[in-house]
Amino acid sequence: MTAATYNFAYLDEQTKRMIRRAILKGIAIPGYQVPFASREMPMPYGWGTGGVQVTAAILGPDDVLKVIDQGADDTTNAVSIRKFFQRVAGIETTTNTADATIIQTRHRIPETPLQEGQVLVYQVPIPEPLRFLEPRETETRKMHALEEYGLMHVKLYEDIARNGHIATTYAYPVKVEGRYVMDPSPTPKFDNPKMHMSEALQLFGAGREKRIYALPPHTDVVSLDFEDHPFEVQRFDRPCALCGAEQVYLDEVVLDDRGGRMFVCSDSDHCETRQAEGFRGELAGEKLDASTSDRTEEVI
Amino acid sequence: MSPVLTVSGLAKTFTMHLRGGIELPVIANAGFALHAGTCAVLGGRSGAGKSSILKMLYGNYAASGGSIPVRHRGAEIDLASADPRTVLDIRRETIGYVSQFLRVVPRVGALDIVAEPLVERGMDRDEAARRAADLLARLNLPERLWSLPPATFSGGEQQRVNIARGFITEHPILLLDEPTASLDAANRAVVVEMIAEKKRAGAALLGIFHDTDVRNAVADIVIDVTSFAPDKKAA
């Protein structure tokens, strides 16, 4: 019974209270980055220390936890964080989006619409959307305070000038409740519309940068754009090769060293659920087994 | 008819601070008046202070004493005590000046330099350029020079650009500081004719001309500056 030596969910109660206060402040001011005293966690920065601390602070004994990494439940990062909380909190875990009360995520929002009562916890590497052009933290804070967001459009302008269209495909900046510009973490912009008016509570934790921010349920989230270059999500010209789903985010999977490839759901739970319901894509027959256990993830 | 500009008790003393603060009185108690439609000429030996008087009347030199009431925008204003913005407004509206040397502006062509005073007063650029071209043609400046900056022009060419720039406007008062100094006889005659036209148009002119022929041709009265010499006043 090694877990007994840890406090519930690893962090001590004072730390959890501190983090909850930051979360509450973040909820009260949607999109605003609340500084918090990020702790050393038993994993390196970049492995989700911010998200883990947020999850630890809100986790209760009755919660059911799902952890995904780029949509998949079975990648190293997701598996190790799930195991971590199983050990230090003894809570139930799941891979099923609908069954989870808390979903910690790296770089994706599940395809299944989230429901009231669910919490989505994002792992955030760089929370400051203005950092690209303004290196001074004192200045970016002032810019947020005074709503000076012209710089965000400078970044999008550069995109169009260089590529003919807004080439930013992930960490695509959004404006929250018409006030704060927020970095949605490196999720594909495909997921941006899911943040808008979500039924679920969305929490963002950046461990190294020591920031927490939040989107309470039913929050207005608008992706920045130009009138003549409106925001658009990625489109895929084919359905998922395994479950045939359309209008979902697909990962490219290399099949061999002769240029063979397939496009499959990035959300592994969504894909498996659909297949269990009898949906089939063009490659489902022969590749089903191999592809669910040996996924090659597109690394962003 | 009342004068358009009066000089009364005007004095100029230079204080040379770099030479122990010695005082150099140049003009004392100068007095005369300028009338519309006439040309007055400042006379007297070189160094008598003709140029200083002209510069004080343009606000370029500060007057050490006295007053220079000038009719400006329907009111009488003392140029000697006017603030800088008023002086600039008087220069824009009332008093024009043709200096001996052209202060060149880098990269600006002769035609534009001549047209500039009109553009500054709000005239359409094309119309201003047309008038500038007429004047330069009249002063026999070769057309191939019009688009070039005058920095490399000869003295006479620069002076003609300068004259054209000074004559293009319709200032009620025009000050002329040896405008014909570097000109040949033909161009001097053109300038004499232009001065006569200004007089007919009702302008009051005040000039310094070292060329006796030109002076005799244009002067209605000659103001002897030696009578304003400070030592004479002291005597």
Add this chain to the structure above:
Amino acid sequence: MDRDLPLLSVRSVTKSYGARIGCADVSFDVWPGEVVAIVGESGSGKTTLLNCISTRLEPTAGTVSYRMRDGEMRDLYRLGEAERRFLLRTDWGFVHQNPADGLRMTVSAGANVGERLMAVGQRHYGNIRATATDWLGRVEIGADRIDDQPRSFSGGMRQRLQIARNLVTAPRLVFMDEPTGGLDVSVQARLLDLLRGLVHDLGLAVIIVTHDLAVARLLSHRMIVMKDGRVVEHGLTDRLLDDPQAPYTQLLVSSILQV
């Protein structure tokens, strides 16, 4: 806007660093469309004064008021920070001696010019780009350089880009700190000529700090001469240069090299 009312009023502005004086008891007004040069040697306090009147450095004493676009005269140091910063990026410009201080060196020339437009809410890429192209043309930068970063520009081009970036929102007042400093003479002449034209065409009020009397003569209507933090003489530029009264101004004018 009434052009007979001052745009900026500086009253008894003093900046002291303990016992040391940056500038002392400086008062003057600037009217719309007027170019005022502040001249003096290094350490004369001209840059301190420029910073004090452009809200970059709070004076120890005195007031600086500005006529806002609604015609109201406001004490600049009583404006909220948001108002002040808005003023700085819309109604004002600031041209730094070193263009790198006033430009974003890692974004394109077009974005450098367009930034202020985006900051005031323009959201049409095509329009922003068209305006940027137009402004690059006005400062004699080819349209084919619009997507290049200023890092690849010469010093003169960078300075012209900085000017375009400042003027794109049609400011009424522009501060310039030795805008031609550090440039080759021929490049200086081109820049001065360009500035002269822009100032005239746009009816800009400009406060320009320079140690170069030729720059002051070419650009300014009025001049303020400073020494040891104090104004020693002020007045019409050509009168100050041709008939200087104060001992220090006479020294300054007589020190100019003639060519």
